[in-house]
Amino acid sequence: GAGVSQSPRYKVAKRGQDVALRCDPISGHVSLFWYQQALGQGPEFLTYFQNEAQLDKSGLPSDRFFAERPEGSVSTLKIQRTQQEDSAVYLCASSLDPGSLGEQFFGPGTRLTVL
């Protein structure tokens, strides 16, 4: 069956540009997470949605980062005025619902390179 998909898979941006990263979770999955994975590091939490509600955005590194999930399915992570330190792989994960076994299924990630 279809897993979590993300687009684009690769994005190169010039410093100062805005970017938008898309996540399509597994159909019916209530919970959606965004993580940032720097080279050689483990994923680090950015933000969490339950349906369309953003319940936790404590991991967003600055107000340049914004995420939304307006209809409770597809989510977009937007980064404004990109900086070189934003270069990383951005991973999206979804899980069925908060009361389930809770396994998080990851997408393939978007590799963002800021020049």
Added chain:
Amino acid sequence: GENVEQHPSTLSVQEGDSAVIKCTYSDSASNYFPWYKQELGKRPQLIIDIRSNVGEKKDQRIAVTLNKTAKHFSLHITETQPEDSAVYFCAARKSSGDKLTFGTGTRLAVRP
């Protein structure tokens, strides 16, 4: 917040030998501990997980042990094969809707 430490950062074993990766966590409220395998350029994939109400779980060649008192858990891979070569991440979580806090990863190389 939760802090997860993982050791070693790199591990090289001969094919057929066992590999052990260890993690510690700081928040005693954490109750779910998954292990993910990530091949180069690929997505993290869950290989095994354990909840705080059990001390050990096994699935074929892989097993995980949990010591709640000491707040540490370990991944054991027996009879390693070259296809086990990857980066392995441990993680901890407090509730099924909460975020995962990951360790820094262990790069496992299995020598043929």
